[in-house]
Amino acid sequence: MTLLLLLPALALAAAVFLWPLLRYGWLSLQAHSVLTALVPVPNGGANWQRLLADGRFWQDAAQTLRFAGLSVGLELLLGLSLALLLHRPLPRRGLVRAVVLLPWALPTTVMALGWRWILNDPFGPLNGLLRSLGLPAYGFLSEPRSTWLFTVLADVWKTTPFVALLLLAGLQAIPAELEEALRLEGANAWQRLQRLTLPLLAPYMLLAALFRLAQALGVFDLIQVLTGGGPASSTESLALYAYLNAMRFLDFGYAATVMLGMFALVLGLSALVLVGQAMRRRWAAAGLTP
Amino acid sequence: MSAGAQPHLNHRPRQRGLAALAALLVLLFCAGTGLAGPRPVEVSVLMPAPFADATAPLVAAFNRDHRDLQIAVTRGPLDTEALSDLAISSLLLGDTPYDLLLMDVTWTPKYAAAGWLEPLEPLLGADALAGMAPGAQLGNAFAGHLWRLPLVADMGLIYWRTDLMRVPPRTLQELRDSAAQLEGRGVVPWGYVWQGRQYEGLSCVFLEVLRGFGGHWLRPGEEHEPALDSPEAIAAARWLAGLVRSGITPEAVANVSEADALQIFGAGEAAFMRNWPYAWAELQKPGSAVAGRVGVVSLGDGTQGSWGLSMLKGSAHPQQAAAVMRWFTGEASSRELAERYGYTPVWQSLLNDPQLQQQLPLLPVLRQALASTALRPLTPVYAQLSDVLQRQLSALITGSGSPEAAMAEAQRQSQLILQAAGPVA
Numbered sequence: 001m002t003l004l005l006l007l008p009a010l011a012l013a014a015a016v017f018l019w020p021l022l023r024y025g026w027l028s029l030q031a032h033s034v035l036t037a038l039v040p041v042p043n044g045g046a047n048w049q050r051l052l053a054d055g056r057f058w059q060d061a062a063q064t065l066r067f068a069g070l071s072v073g074l075e076l077l078l079g080l081s082l083a084l085l086l087h088r089p090l091p092r093r094g095l096v097r098a099v100v101l102l103p104w105a106l107p108t109t110v111m112a113l114g115w116r117w118i119l120n121d122p123f124g125p126l127n128g129l130l131r132s133l134g135l136p137a138y139g140f141l142s143e144p145r146s147t148w149l150f151t152v153l154a155d156v157w158k159t160t161p162f163v164a165l166l167l168l169a170g171l172q173a174i175p176a177e178l179e180e181a182l183r184l185e186g187a188n189a190w191q192r193l194q195r196l197t198l199p200l201l202a203p204y205m206l207l208a209a210l211f212r213l214a215q216a217l218g219v220f221d222l223i224q225v226l227t228g229g230g231p232a233s234s235t236e237s238l239a240l241y242a243y244l245n246a247m248r249f250l251d252f253g254y255a256a257t258v259m260l261g262m263f264a265l266v267l268g269l270s271a272l273v274l275v276g277q278a279m280r281r282r283w284a285a286a287g288l289t290p
Numbered sequence: 291m292s293a294g295a296q297p298h299l300n301h302r303p304r305q306r307g308l309a310a311l312a313a314l315l316v317l318l319f320c321a322g323t324g325l326a327g328p329r330p331v332e333v334s335v336l337m338p339a340p341f342a343d344a345t346a347p348l349v350a351a352f353n354r355d356h357r358d359l360q361i362a363v364t365r366g367p368l369d370t371e372a373l374s375d376l377a378i379s380s381l382l383l384g385d386t387p388y389d390l391l392l393m394d395v396t397w398t399p400k401y402a403a404a405g406w407l408e409p410l411e412p413l414l415g416a417d418a419l420a421g422m423a424p425g426a427q428l429g430n431a432f433a434g435h436l437w438r439l440p441l442v443a444d445m446g447l448i449y450w451r452t453d454l455m456r457v458p459p460r461t462l463q464e465l466r467d468s469a470a471q472l473e474g475r476g477v478v479p480w481g482y483v484w485q486g487r488q489y490e491g492l493s494c495v496f497l498e499v500l501r502g503f504g505g506h507w508l509r510p511g512e513e514h515e516p517a518l519d520s521p522e523a524i525a526a527a528r529w530l531a532g533l534v535r536s537g538i539t540p541e542a543v544a545n546v547s548e549a550d551a552l553q554i555f556g557a558g559e560a561a562f563m564r565n566w567p568y569a570w571a572e573l574q575k576p577g578s579a580v581a582g583r584v585g586v587v588s589l590g591d592g593t594q595g596s597w598g599l600s601m602l603k604g605s606a607h608p609q610q611a612a613a614v615m616r617w618f619t620g621e622a623s624s625r626e627l628a629e630r631y632g633y634t635p636v637w638q639s640l641l642n643d644p645q646l647q648q649q650l651p652l653l654p655v656l657r658q659a660l661a662s663t664a665l666r667p668l669t670p671v672y673a674q675l676s677d678v679l680q681r682q683l684s685a686l687i688t689g690s691g692s693p694e695a696a697m698a699e700a701q702r703q704s705q706l707i708l709q710a711a712g713p714v715a
Contacts, residue, residue: 034400034403034404034670034671035403035670035671035710035711035712037403037404037405038404038405120550121540121541121542121545122540122542122554122559123553123554123557137542139541139542139544139545141542141544141545142486142541142542142543142544142545142688143541143544143688144685144688144689144690227487227488227545228487228488228489229488230487230488230489230544230545230680230684231487231488231544231545231684231685231688232488232544232681232684232685232688232690233488233681233684233685244673244677247371247374247375247378248371248374248673248677249671249673249674249677250378250400250404250670
């Protein structure tokens, strides 16, 4: 009976998740490109061999990890601060919360165009600010060593509210009496945060990190609009590379291989986060501090 | 019981009414089809939004004049690649709703090799391009078939400031010299702006410089072999990177597209700009700081960037679609588009037309530019070739590596792409 009730959900999951995955797996074993007139021809593991030897795939993987690591880290930190702030009784709290959420509500493309303008050299407002301070203009989007930091900035600006919202929900689930009890026992704000809020918020942090990590590792539209992957390919992400292979090069076999490579990466990272969490819990249960 | 019978009685008139209505509809349908004859054939065309808007009055007039043939234009995205994505998505599904597609010149071999296009010479004859400017004829045929009819010609041009110099440069060397001089004297903040963002525009800019140095992207006559490590190609790469390193071109050029370049030049911040013909009209608009002080010149062999109509395979009425194509690209429509929107005509007769020249002061420059254009490699793997070139050039102009190393790497990667492509390319 239980199985029967689960069946619709399982069927749906299979249709939207398992089937595409299997299809990708099949595609990654075919030469299926404009050169085969879009007819799939099995080519053994040629696509996978190519992937392993493809310096660009690994460069993009490193760049994607770098982007996702920094932006998710910053988003958790800022999101937590924001959530703690929004949790306090503020005047006009509803309005403040709505304003904080605004960046999240903007479509990524629109927000990326906005940032491209803000970061414009020499006409952007940010360079205007530098100039008024007597500093020379800076090529925010034309300097291969630093441009990725500004893609992170745009991403953090947009998605911190999402993390804040999740964590705010977590904060509101913490009973006020617990905090009150700690306060009566003389715990200061930092101790209350460390001993009570953070441990109880951990599952929410984990959830936010997983959601954001999965999204950030697949970053596409932001990069496409802001930099197009440049300068000197320093901001190209794996999703952008897969897109190029599929839609520009019409090489669907290799695009599927890149996508699967990316999928393996996301899976591996998520597993790492979950295992880390489980180990911490076990340590905590054994009375050890990590 | 009577209560049960009541609704039944009530239903009867309604049923009768329905039957009468159905009969009337059937009658109307029969009468309609009988009177109007067969439904008009509809040819549907996918175009980028600006083209769809520009051709809207023409299409409306066509639809008024033709009862049996109607044109339905779909406004696609403005961005070139976004339009390609939309078209490809519809083609991958197998049954595309479009008969005709307005295509960028670089797509033709890719779409043809994918089997998405209908060869045109059986429908339009082998001489469909006769009478067009030589530079506009290029890039429409591939692998022995004609796949595209050009609608608007486009090529790279140099924009210069008539208030800063008396005559425009005629060579790359002269361009560099006057740009350096004007910038050095502090007359303008920058000497020369072009498209240096890592995207197709950068390949277009490079190709023009490459031709200026006498080089080629692919070895002439030997189309499976790139020529990017030739001394000419290295000199071209050094020239471009040198512009940035010597400060003639701002470092910001590494994220400059057509619109960004237009903004810098339009604000009076540069002495020269490389752009397409559309920039001319933009620079005459009220907001422009340089209106009336802009000249245009072709240094010869500008990168060809025309748009043209292709027929998608599986069109239900190829004959009618071919007729629409002929009409769209014909001289009458061409003249209208040139007069109204300044679209560069492809027809030699229009380019030489004194009357049109009065309305379009740019026409002599365009005619001269269209005598010889530089075509990007005609191969289904062009996007890959352009991509590796952009990567190397972007790295070079942002300051890493030497022109020799960049071009050697571009050459090596292009060779791999062309080898993998084999005879299809």
